Amino acid sequence: MNNWTVVEVLRHARHDWMNKLQLIKGNLALNKIDQVERLMDEMVMDARMETHLSNLKLPKFAEILLTFNWEKHPFHIEYEILDESSSWPVDDEKIARWIQDFFEIIENSIEPYYENHLSLSFELNDKNVRFYFDFSGTIKDIHKINKWLDDQKLLLKEVFVKEINEKKLIAEIIV
Amino acid sequence: MNNWTVVEVLRHARHDWMNKLQLIKGNLALNKIDQVERLMDEMVMDARMETHLSNLKLPKFAEILLTFNWEKHPFHIEYEILDESSSWPVDDEKIARWIQDFFEIIENSIEPYYENHLSLSFELNDKNVRFYFDFSGTIKDIHKINKWLDDQKLLLKEVFVKEINEKKLIAEIIV
Numbered sequence: 001m002n003n004w005t006v007v008e009v010l011r012h013a014r015h016d017w018m019n020k021l022q023l024i025k026g027n028l029a030l031n032k033i034d035q036v037e038r039l040m041d042e043m044v045m046d047a048r049m050e051t052h053l054s055n056l057k058l059p060k061f062a063e064i065l066l067t068f069n070w071e072k073h074p075f076h077i078e079y080e081i082l083d084e085s086s087s088w089p090v091d092d093e094k095i096a097r098w099i100q101d102f103f104e105i106i107e108n109s110i111e112p113y114y115e116n117h118l119s120l121s122f123e124l125n126d127k128n129v130r131f132y133f134d135f136s137g138t139i140k141d142i143h144k145i146n147k148w149l150d151d152q153k154l155l156l157k158e159v160f161v162k163e164i165n166e167k168k169l170i171a172e173i174i175v
Numbered sequence: 176m177n178n179w180t181v182v183e184v185l186r187h188a189r190h191d192w193m194n195k196l197q198l199i200k201g202n203l204a205l206n207k208i209d210q211v212e213r214l215m216d217e218m219v220m221d222a223r224m225e226t227h228l229s230n231l232k233l234p235k236f237a238e239i240l241l242t243f244n245w246e247k248h249p250f251h252i253e254y255e256i257l258d259e260s261s262s263w264p265v266d267d268e269k270i271a272r273w274i275q276d277f278f279e280i281i282e283n284s285i286e287p288y289y290e291n292h293l294s295l296s297f298e299l300n301d302k303n304v305r306f307y308f309d310f311s312g313t314i315k316d317i318h319k320i321n322k323w324l325d326d327q328k329l330l331l332k333e334v335f336v337k338e339i340n341e342k343k344l345i346a347e348i349i350v
Contacts, residue, residue, distance in 0.1 A: 007241070009185065010225065047193055051189065063181045
């Protein structure tokens with residue numbers, strides 16, 4: 001895990017916000033008020049999602065998701081939390097390590113110079129945390145990912161691969 | 176110095192941005208487009224100032240200024256950098272310690288339940304860094320501040336107290 005300084009964290013966060021703000025300013029200059037409102041609502045929703053993630057009392061796990069796109073990786077992530085619960089019955093260290101392993105396997109199994117994108121959704125379901133992964137991009141080593149996911153069946157409550165091919169991986173796991 | 180986690184830093188930064196964004200949304204709802212533009216320009220300028228401060232390669236000093244208002248203190252600060260230089264001929268550790276000492280003396284010499292505000296400006300001038308301090312609020316122990324500033328004359332290149340009374344302290348120092 002990267003050892004972020006306050007100045008670095010703020011630099012990245014500021015950069016993200018400024019990009020969005022410039023987009024809003026551009027639309028305002030063109031008098032596209034509906035678009036301005038939509039973009040601002042999106043910013044508010046993104047911020048609420050970050051607040052929700054930050055409130056789960058899983059600081060390591062949250063830090064990984066909040067900072068992932070600031071580091072150099074061959075894919076980008078976006079995440080969504082689908083439930084309103086304020087805590088998850090999981091261990092921060094464990095879940096942080098697991099998601100980092102997962103990101104590493106993805107990183108080592110895809111073509112770095114293509115557009116690669118990973119969407120994650122999390123949901124608390126009957127005392128279990130359910131993760132959905134939806135990867136779109138170019139996978140060069142399906143075997144490696146498949147094997148790793150297979151190994152995970154011994155560690156996790158459920159691993160369900162819905163689709164896996166060169167362009168797509170959709171999986172659901174329960175930790 | 177506070178040991179900030181990434182999640183904490185982002186929580187505070189997000190809170191600050193969201194407040195500004197809500198103000199913009201409010202003005203947009205009232206169709207006050209001029210005001211919306213003014214507020215957005217302000218956000219851009221504040222961000223540029225933070226970027227400038229963060230680029231000075233004085234990470235400890237920058238961190239103190241960037242996070243001060245997030246901590247519980249009996250006064251708020253705002254700061255401005257008046258020159259365009261990209262580095263200052265000062266030692267980060269030293270200047271960070273000095274500004275923290277100064278904040279502590281202010282903190283211990285003012286009435287905490289009044290509105291207290293400290294404006295700082297910095298300027299690089301002929302290879303020296305010049306600080307201007309403008310405090311407005313309620314000082315209960317002028318003697319303590321005066322004595323401390325007097326002591327600083329031995330440590331700093333110049334200490335010039337322009338005004339000091341119960342409601343005001345204006346000083347200029349050169350480090």
